[in-house]
Amino acid sequence: MAKDKKAPRPKALPPKGFRDYFGAEVTERTEMLTKIAGVYHRYGFDALETSAVETVEALGKFLPDVDRPNEGVFAWEEDKDWLALRYDMTAPLARVYAQFRNDLPTPYRRYAMGPVWRNEKPGPGRFRQFYQCDADTVGAASVAADAEICAMLADTLEEVGIPRGDYVIRVNNRKVLDAVLENIGLNEDDTSKREAVLRNIDKFDKVGREGVLLLLTGGRLDESGAFIDGVGLSAQQAEIVLAFLNSTGDGNAESLELLGQLIGDRPVGQQGIEELETISNLLAAQGYDEERIRIDSSVVRGLGYYTGPVYEAELTFEIKDEKGRPRNFGSVAGGGRYDDLVKRFTGQVVPATGVSIGVDRLLAALRAKGRVGSAAEGPVIVTVMDKARMADYQSMVADLRNAGIRAEVYLGNPKNFGNQLKYADKRGSPVAIIAGGDEFDKGVVQIKDLILGAEIAKNATLEEWKDRPSQYEVPRDQMIAKVREILDGQG
Amino acid sequence: MAKDKKAPRPKALPPKGFRDYFGAEVTERTEMLTKIAGVYHRYGFDALETSAVETVEALGKFLPDVDRPNEGVFAWEEDKDWLALRYDMTAPLARVYAQFRNDLPTPYRRYAMGPVWRNEKPGPGRFRQFYQCDADTVGAASVAADAEICAMLADTLEEVGIPRGDYVIRVNNRKVLDAVLENIGLNEDDTSKREAVLRNIDKFDKVGREGVLLLLTGGRLDESGAFIDGVGLSAQQAEIVLAFLNSTGDGNAESLELLGQLIGDRPVGQQGIEELETISNLLAAQGYDEERIRIDSSVVRGLGYYTGPVYEAELTFEIKDEKGRPRNFGSVAGGGRYDDLVKRFTGQVVPATGVSIGVDRLLAALRAKGRVGSAAEGPVIVTVMDKARMADYQSMVADLRNAGIRAEVYLGNPKNFGNQLKYADKRGSPVAIIAGGDEFDKGVVQIKDLILGAEIAKNATLEEWKDRPSQYEVPRDQMIAKVREILDGQG
Incomplete structure (x- = not known):
């Protein structure tokens, strides 16, 4: 007689690229997020928790920083609707603001913290679910809103345990880069080429000056031996872009002057420089000196959707890399002004600016500095x-x-x-x-x-x-x- | 000349059955969860955060409390694997324990809090994403573990602001019900019929005694006019089951006696009653009197996977229902012993017991009592x-x-x-x-x-x-x- 075949036992594993967090890994993160929420709240930001699931239509179908549509998100069809897990906190914010704009205060200041999901190739330390912690001001055109976010970011880092001197908030303005791109003949409607330039100069830390030069012009072989197509600029055009990245002076005044020399008489560039000056003055008046918040022309932020000031928080203390060599800890947060996200829904431009903290990276930094996880707490x-x-x-x-x-x-x-x-x-x-x-x-x-x-x-x-x-x-x-x-x- | 057709604007709406939470809705929940985590931690439970996404294989493909497989979860295919959003915290716990059983302490005491997702028909106040907050002890066969969870549940309710007298933890034992079912001729291998009985007697609150009687026998017309098939018991069998539900006495001693009369000499029933007695004695010795934690034979818990003690936290104060009539607030948490969940993965029976708090219902209760949300906190x-x-x-x-x-x-x-x-x-x-x-x-x-x-x-x-x-x-x-x-x- 044939025996009943039993179904094989399921494998006790999470899906590829996902992981579990145990004990202090969870509570230390929670404690850090509680401190961050405290600062955001004190600054007048209100909590918002959107659903993890959005329609693909509302999310905009693809991550802004990947080349092909439909890539990078977990999506599925449900009753003829395509649903997806959110890949960041900004796209859901745009949806919420568009949906509730008549009821919400303007400006709408909100913070959000929670997991986001990316359907990308996992790697060491690179997971498909990770935490973000964002604060955004929607409906404020004034760059005082950008300056405020930079100040809040500095306060937040100090609150969680990064001492002054161990971090710097670096600020740039996309409008200045826009002027530089216009100067080399890439106009506003040349979107795909402009975005390709952005993505590639954002790789400066990874591939260095020569690498970016090749990527902006004819292309280069990457480490795996694959040939990466270049953007197709001439060497001369590329050098002008690289000069922009290198226009950081000894202080904000000098940086503004160097940038001024690059933009010629482009109005958008002038406006960008004026905005940076305003931000710099506002922050100086509040006691945030140039050691803490600094104009830095090398800050690009790869995302195509930024339209004005962009900023990044970098931790400046050294850690050992996987080969034991000392290197700066690097970026733990970034953001900027994006004026077009709500427009997708309503047709109206709504100015907005905000920051996203890479929660896991910041937590790793605190652990590297011995700021969390010392107390034994077994029962x-x-x-x-x-x-x-x-x-x-x-x-x-x-x-x-x-x-x-x-x-x-x-x-x-x-x-x-x-x-x-x-x-x-x-x-x-x-x-x-x-x-x-x-x-x-x-x-x-x-x-x-x-x-x-x-x-x-x-x-x-x-x-x-x-x-x-x-x-x-x-x-x-x-x-x-x-x-x-x-x-x-x-x- | 033909104009370019623009893509229609996306609708600014979350998917059907999902919603957003604003300001105090978020922070009040966070504060409540922080208090609950504090109690769980003090009791020696460790935090665990599993990924929101699991393989369908690990989750077991279907919710334990629905009839058909593949129903009730959000699932999609990804690189030939089927992935799904977790529908509760227990299935992922079983996966984690099976995966890490050699490294984890035994017993493994963990708590988990976060959203879960159900692909069910949304209704008023019924969403497809909601919070759960669980504590479980895996690897402890002793009913002292069940008693402890009941005590912790009482402490938790008081900690978040439900005063003594406004709640009762009701305890029953599935083994006693098993003996009753054996007495009426439903044996252990008659799984589907037994589970149908469980599901239907769990509807007592909704359809009343007569309704359950019809559901256990020939079936009944529901409110919408649809005919719901019955389980097919005889009227006599059904009356015995209903007698079991009604075997709660004035105190625990009387309840144990009434239950004893129903089970005859079935060993599983004897064992169930002994376990209830042990739980009752342990709790009484710690000062949890029968007003707070009480043996109650009407507690069934619909899930098929419970194997021993089951418990439920009920809030006893009155609120007005949607028609303005007073009614008890009702259940805000429940759980019990399940000894077979890890076995799916490893083949070995691992005894486990745990509770799940319905976070949104508990928060609604606190709001109804004015325990949260009084302070104005605008900037x-x-x-x-x-x-x-x-x-x-x-x-x-x-x-x-x-x-x-x-x-x-x-x-x-x-x-x-x-x-x-x-x-x-x-x-x-x-x-x-x-x-x-x-x-x-x-x-x-x-x-x-x-x-x-x-x-x-x-x-x-x-x-x-x-x-x-x-x-x-x-x-x-x-x-x-x-x-x-x-x-x-x-x-």
Whole structure:
């Protein structure tokens, strides 16, 4: 007789490019986001949480920074509608503002934090779901709104633990670059070529000056040996673009002068320089000096949709790269002015500016600086010597919790006591409580300092072992006090 | 000449069944979740955040509480894999535990909070994306783990603002029901019929005793006039099942006795009753009396996957339903023991128990009780009388923020001063600051109490208006003190 074939067991794996976050990975991020939200709130921004799912129509079908449409998003058909997971926070904001524009205040200042999804090739440290944390002002044409976002970004970095001197907010203006492009003969309606220039000069950090020169002209071989087509500028045109990138002076005044020399008499360029000057003056008046917020012509931001000031937060301290070489930590946030996103929906231009913080990168920076994740925070474990006393053990943990101490009873099979201590070890528990029949008879508990115990076991001589006990017998009603004493000593 | 046809504008709408959350809707939920996470953490549970996307294979293809496979989830094909949005937090937990079981401590105690997605027909107040907040203990066979979750649930409700007396945690045991079903001749391998019984008796609240009787036997017409097939039990069998639902006594002791009479000598039933007794005793010893946590045979939990204790948190205070009739607020959380979810992946039975809080329902309850959302929290608005003074206005808001006061400069077009005050009104601002050339010359600012101003405008006579000014002129260096005085007075 044929046996029923059983379905094979499912693989216990997340989809390719997705991952899970455990314990402190989650709580440290939450704490950082809470601090950021605090700053955004203090600046008068209101929270907005849009749905993770949008219509493909509302999202605009493709990521602004990839070449082909329909690439880069997770999308599917549902009842004849195409739905997709949001790939950033800006496209949903444009949809919300267009939808609720008659009810929302203008300017509308909102912040948003949460996961976004990209259907891109995953790589080391590159996942298909990651967090963003944005703040945007919609409906404010004044560059005071851009200056404010730069100031807020500086405050935010300091609030989460990046000290002054370890970061710089670099500001540029797309209008100046537009003037430069007009100067070399690329006009406003030459959109695809202009966007190709943007994407490629944004690769400066990756491929260097020579690489960008090749990409702007005839093309280059990349590391994998594939030939990347160039934009097709002449060498002379490309050199002018590269000169723009290099127009950062010793201070904002000098940078503005250098940029002024490049733009000739193009009105859009003049306007761009005036805006940068206004931003610079506003920030200086508020005490944000050039060490913190600086005009920098090399800031491009690859996205085609920026129309005015663009800005980027860079962390300037060194870390070791994967080959052990020191390098600057680099960019953790960026943004700029985009005046056309709402227009897609309503036909009306709505000026807007905003920033997006790369949450995971900023968190990695804080970890690299030792600003998060130092405190051990495993629970106190009340071990189970006698199953019948479960209610007593539970009342011990209740007492500990009521005193604000994280605690739990061991709820696995208590037979093997060694397993209980192994469990405490795996949880990073600072203290174990032990009480069996003898202890209950005497009205005491044994309190084991697990951190000290581990230290002694590793380093101590027999003499020291005797002198420095890591286990204490105390009356039941002094349990809390003793545990707290140990925890304070460990902290 | 033919004109270029422009693509039609996209509709500014979220997909059907999705919505956006604004301002306090977001922050109040965040605050509630932070409080819940605090309790879970104190109980020794660790955070886990899984990806929103899972393989359909890992999720198990269908929601456990719907009849047909492939229904209820958002799924799509990606590189030959079928991916889906998680529909709850339990299926991903089973995947994670199976994947990392050699590295995770056992028992593994984790909490998770975040959105889940259901591809179901949306209705009023019923959305396709909503929050869940779960805590589960995996790898603990002891019902002490179930008792602990019930205690934690009670603590959680009190922590977020549901006072004792306004909630009850009701506990039952699926094993007792299993014995009852065996008694009427439905054996363990009669899975589909047993699950149909579960689903239908879970509708007691909705269709009442008579409705359930019809559903268990020959079927019934629902409100829409559609005929719903019955399970096909005899009237006698159905009455025994209904008797089980009605076996709640005046106290836990009486309930246990009533249930004992129903199960006969079925070992699974005996075991179920013993477990309920243990849970009841453990909780009583910790001070959770029967007013807070109570054995209640009417708790069924429709899901087929529960194998032991099941529990539900009900809020007992009255609210008005949509027709103005008073009714109990009802269930805000539920869970139970499920021992087979990990087995799908590994072949090994892993005992587990856990609870899921319906975040939006709990938040609605807190709003109904006035426990959240009372404080006005709009920002102080510094108005713009003179565009050239923007730096001065910015330094005013900087001073306010540094003093911990939420504040912003009006960044819209300042031409029409009325628009600025309208904006302040729309933001719910408590205070507006006004300073033009005269004020700057005199070194003062005008501070307008908007809440008091609105009150006076509504109610006061001319005399009162004069006596109770709502606008004050103060020296610039006393601005903070005066604003704080007004805010404190409003609070």
